[in-house]
Amino acid sequence: MDPLDSLVEQLWSPLLDTGGVRVDVDGAADPDWVDHESYWAVPDLRRAKLLVPRGDSAVTAAAIENYRGLRLRRKNLMRAVVGPLARHRVPVLRHAVTVQVRRDRPELAEQLPLAVLARALDTGALSASIGIRTGDNRKASLALVDGTGRPVGHAKVGWDRVSDGYVSTETRVLREVGGRAGPMRAPAVLAETTYHGHPVLVMEPLPGDVRGSRGRIPPPSSAELYSLMPVTRRSPPRDTGHLSALSTRLRQQQGDPVAGGIATSAGRLLGLVEARADAFPVTARWHGDLTVWNRARDASGQLWVWDWENSEEDALAGLDAMHWAFSARRSPSAQLLELDLGGCLDDSRPHLVAAGVSREQGSVVAAVYALVVVERACGLAAHHGDWAQVWISPEDLTALLTQADALLTR
Incomplete structure (x- = not known):
């Protein structure tokens, strides 16, 4: 077309x-x-x-x-x-x-x-x-x-x-x-x-002097990150609204003729996450697509963030930090450059610590983020009827699930 x-x-x-x-x-x-x-x-x-x-x-x-x-x-x-x-x-x-x-x-x-x-x-x-x-x-x-x-x-x-x-x-x-x-x-x-x-x-229009080019303006600080996505409570992951909805969508996708195989392969990781009974910091919402191309700063340094169309309520703290780190490994054309979930977790540590996520709990946040990537990709594949228009391949999704599993079980 x-x-x-x-x-x-x-x-x-x-x-x-x-x-x-x-x-x-x-x-x-x-x-x-x-x-x-x-x-x-x-x-x-x-x-x-x-x-x-x-x-x-x-x-x-x-x-x-x-x-x-x-x-x-x-x-x-x-x-x-x-x-x-x-x-x-x-x-x-x-x-x-x-x-x-x-x-x-x-x-x-x-x-x-x-x-x-x-x-x-x-x-x-x-x-x-x-x-x-x-x-x-x-x-x-x-x-x-x-x-x-x-x-x-x-x-x-x-x-x-x-x-x-x-x-x-x-x-x-x-x-x-x-x-x-x-x-x-x-x-x-x-x-x-x-x-x-x-x-x-x-x-409303953004200020006319906003700047958003890659690498030339500071990334969000933890204070900025949690100002609109504040920590509001503590809960096991399975009791959050976000993971509950994510789990439902993934299980529905398991019957899809195109995306079903990958969605089914995510079942083991989902089960490991849902088995956690300890309390995690939970935010009122997560942005859902916090990336370098969805933010800018005006001349005063004020951070502006848009494209909230993937936002969901009641989510584990740290998911936005993981998405930022994961997206930084993608080119401006959205092609995947590097698949390193552990590296993304390391980059996100300061934001996780700021929210009260322990070092051991960080691997669970990374696993939930991997499930987000899989569920979104499966949703696109099911919608289009094939994987040709999806930005990440089934092979890369399988590798991502393997990395997340290793982080949880090491």
């Missing part, structure tokens, strides 16, 4: 089915159709990673240049070149993508994404940059700007069962933690609505 086709499936397909809306690429004017949303494909149609507003050159340039500090140098290079050229009306962007409504169906214009979002925010006309996602966790993500190109919000739009669940989860969590001042901050919820039966979340 081409990148644009993937985005059309995620965002505009409900309206295309009416026959009164179409997505036109580089087409000529047609008196029967009226333009309502118009974008440039960046860098071009075949390799499109982003759609940016087409129209006012200042808005186009601002949409390209906003938040350059969040991106890798090689990705910023394109924006650093294209933004100023667009501002000076140099025709560097050549492929137009336009959402059109039939002239005799004007009511459908009010059902387009930007119209829905403008009503939800009770604001004037909006423009948006739209990231094109083609991976496992794809959904439409819109960076909303006003008539000057100033950021006004960030929207996520569900489109299928899986993405609907992610958007709903993040909305719920941000209602609890978003907008709070503190060592770690999460964006506030500006609005929540629906789009053709799917949930939509609009978050």
